Amino acid sequence: MLDVRVREADMVTAYDIAMKEESPHKGGLASVVAVENLHKSYGMHKVLDGITLSVSRGETLAVLGRSGTGKSVLLRLIIGLEKPDSGSVCIHGQNIGDLPLDQLGEIRKQMGFLFQHAALYDSLTVGENVAFPLEHHRREMARSERNDRVKQLLAEVGMEGDLGKMPSDISGGMQKRVGLARALALEPEILLLDEPTAGLDPISSGEIDDLILKLQRERRMASIVVTHDLHSAKTIANRLALLDQGNVVIEGKYEDLLQSDIRFVKEFLKQS
Amino acid sequence: MSDSGFTVVAGNDAPHVAQRDAPVPSVVNYGTGLVTGFFEWFGNLGIFSWQVLKAAVTPPYEWRELIRQLDEVGSKSFPLVAMAGAAIGVVISLEARYSLSRFGAKSMFPATLVYSVIQVMGPILTGLVVSGRVGAGIGAELASMKVTEQIDAIEASAINPYRLLAATRILACILMLPLLTLATDACALLTGWLAQAMVEPLSFHQFITNGFNGATFNAFLPQTFKTAVYGLIIGLIACFEGMRTRGGAAGVGRAATNSVVLASLFLILADVVLVKFILVVFR
Numbered sequence: 001m002l003d004v005r006v007r008e009a010d011m012v013t014a015y016d017i018a019m020k021e022e023s024p025h026k027g028g029l030a031s032v033v034a035v036e037n038l039h040k041s042y043g044m045h046k047v048l049d050g051i052t053l054s055v056s057r058g059e060t061l062a063v064l065g066r067s068g069t070g071k072s073v074l075l076r077l078i079i080g081l082e083k084p085d086s087g088s089v090c091i092h093g094q095n096i097g098d099l100p101l102d103q104l105g106e107i108r109k110q111m112g113f114l115f116q117h118a119a120l121y122d123s124l125t126v127g128e129n130v131a132f133p134l135e136h137h138r139r140e141m142a143r144s145e146r147n148d149r150v151k152q153l154l155a156e157v158g159m160e161g162d163l164g165k166m167p168s169d170i171s172g173g174m175q176k177r178v179g180l181a182r183a184l185a186l187e188p189e190i191l192l193l194d195e196p197t198a199g200l201d202p203i204s205s206g207e208i209d210d211l212i213l214k215l216q217r218e219r220r221m222a223s224i225v226v227t228h229d230l231h232s233a234k235t236i237a238n239r240l241a242l243l244d245q246g247n248v249v250i251e252g253k254y255e256d257l258l259q260s261d262i263r264f265v266k267e268f269l270k271q272s
Numbered sequence: 273m274s275d276s277g278f279t280v281v282a283g284n285d286a287p288h289v290a291q292r293d294a295p296v297p298s299v300v301n302y303g304t305g306l307v308t309g310f311f312e313w314f315g316n317l318g319i320f321s322w323q324v325l326k327a328a329v330t331p332p333y334e335w336r337e338l339i340r341q342l343d344e345v346g347s348k349s350f351p352l353v354a355m356a357g358a359a360i361g362v363v364i365s366l367e368a369r370y371s372l373s374r375f376g377a378k379s380m381f382p383a384t385l386v387y388s389v390i391q392v393m394g395p396i397l398t399g400l401v402v403s404g405r406v407g408a409g410i411g412a413e414l415a416s417m418k419v420t421e422q423i424d425a426i427e428a429s430a431i432n433p434y435r436l437l438a439a440t441r442i443l444a445c446i447l448m449l450p451l452l453t454l455a456t457d458a459c460a461l462l463t464g465w466l467a468q469a470m471v472e473p474l475s476f477h478q479f480i481t482n483g484f485n486g487a488t489f490n491a492f493l494p495q496t497f498k499t500a501v502y503g504l505i506i507g508l509i510a511c512f513e514g515m516r517t518r519g520g521a522a523g524v525g526r527a528a529t530n531s532v533v534l535a536s537l538f539l540i541l542a543d544v545v546l547v548k549f550i551l552v553v554f555r
Binding site: 076079081101104105106108109111113115116117119120121122132133136137139182186 | 332416417420421422424425426427428429430431432
């Protein structure tokens with residue numbers, strides 16, 4: 001299981017990657033995900049109040065904030081599980097707001113989503129969970145080829161030995177690994193991670209962070225990570241965006257947050 | 273409690289007029305809420321049905337899931353409907369023999385049993401038993417998937433949950449109900465004959481010959497195949513209640529209960545319409 005962990009000596013943060021490569025954000029690359037002036041309310045409760053964000057290829061954006069500030073809702077809007085009250089979500093320049101389900105499906109195939117509680121299908125084994133998107137979207141793939149792909153994906157997340165186990169028989173951290181393998185099955189260009197380290201012990205959190213870093217190095221996806229774990233965010237992300245009361249308070253590198261005079265930012269950093 | 277029957281919570285100084293007036297708007301609001309909820313439920317069911325229909329008729333088709341559901345709804349319900357049919361066959365046999373003897377019409381026993389089982393008891397009994405087993409199962413399963421975000425995960429994987437989860441289950445119910453009804457009927461007739469044969473000698477051949485004497489397909493087939501409509505009702509309501517669930521374990525329980533109660537209720541109501549329809553069209 002530890003083979004996916006990056007040894008401390010080899011530890012490479014997102015900043016190192018960004019230093020070595022041209023920063024995609026500043027390099028003027030087109031945004032893969034662009035969220036503009038997004039509003040979302042539930043009844044009288046305003047959750048998102050005009051959020052604007054963008055992420056480019058190879059970039060990881062961490063969205064931070066207190067519980068209930070709409071971080072998870074933002075991800076659900078980006079993948080089209082919910083519709084915004086106003087504003088737009090563009091994937092590769094295409095506004096997904098008005099797309100019919102089949103066209104939205106084509107865009108969703110380019111996206112991988114790790115749910116907060118992994119959301120593994122509890123009637124399927126670990127292997128079947130990972131095979132699930134392949135069975136539906138790679139119907140031409142031979143069974144043996146699919147099995148090999150599942151094994152390869154599970155090996156990437158250090159779960160190759162648990163192929164036949166049921167989700168209820170593995171720990172929360174292992175479930176998240178399997179969820180990550182499932183999210184990567186269709187080789188997405190965009191990866192959305194909802195609280196990937198929430199509820200995990202520090203060692204498991206570190207393993208998940210290392211895994212995300214490793215995948216980012218290998219696949220160069222555009223990633224959005226929702227978290228309230230500042231340590232995890234600064235480890236895996238190029239940029240951080242701090243949310244409060246439905247809007248972005250500050251966006252930038254970790255150093256930008258440290259240097260900020262905004263009271264909420266200071267308070268958040270202090271408590272974290 | 274105050275004299276007026278309303279609990280005084282604001283202390284003795286609270287104005288009496290306000291206490292008397294307060295429940296009136298709440299009753300009106302409650303009534304309005306019920307009416308709104310009623311129409312909202314049917315509206316949402318209509319939208320859900322349209323989504324399922326659209327998903328069901330457009331490829332790709334989920335054959336594997338459909339076969340799994342046919343097994344789940346059909347094979348696994350078979351022992352239950354067979355036992356229920358067997359029991360009801362004995363009951364009808366005992367009651368019919370007693371009633372017919374009083375009117376000196378014992379020779380009508382086979383026809384009475386055959387007609388009452390195939391035309392009335394078999395279909396409705398199968399519908400209610402399957403509604404209890406399958407309706408609750410589908411409602412709870414989908415509700416559990418909903419609250420644990422598994423349905424969202426299916427949707428996020430670019431798979432249409434209406435096609436994968438709802439259309440397959442509803443179609444399985446539609447296809448399996450008539451077959452299960454035939455099983456119920458067969459078991460009921462067998463045990464009904466056995467119960468009679470244990471009291472008075474009656475060969476099975478004689479029982480069947482007398483029972484179906486003069487019968488046409490129109491007398492039995494529509495009654496059996498109307499259960500496809502029961503299947504539609506059970507599958508549709510259970511999937512709808514399951515996939516709209518909110519709120520943890522309580523929501524799952526509510527979905528399972530609603531699935532059974534509403535499916536059973538609509539099934540009986542539908543039977544009234546179907547019986548009249550069959551009488552008009554097939555007789």
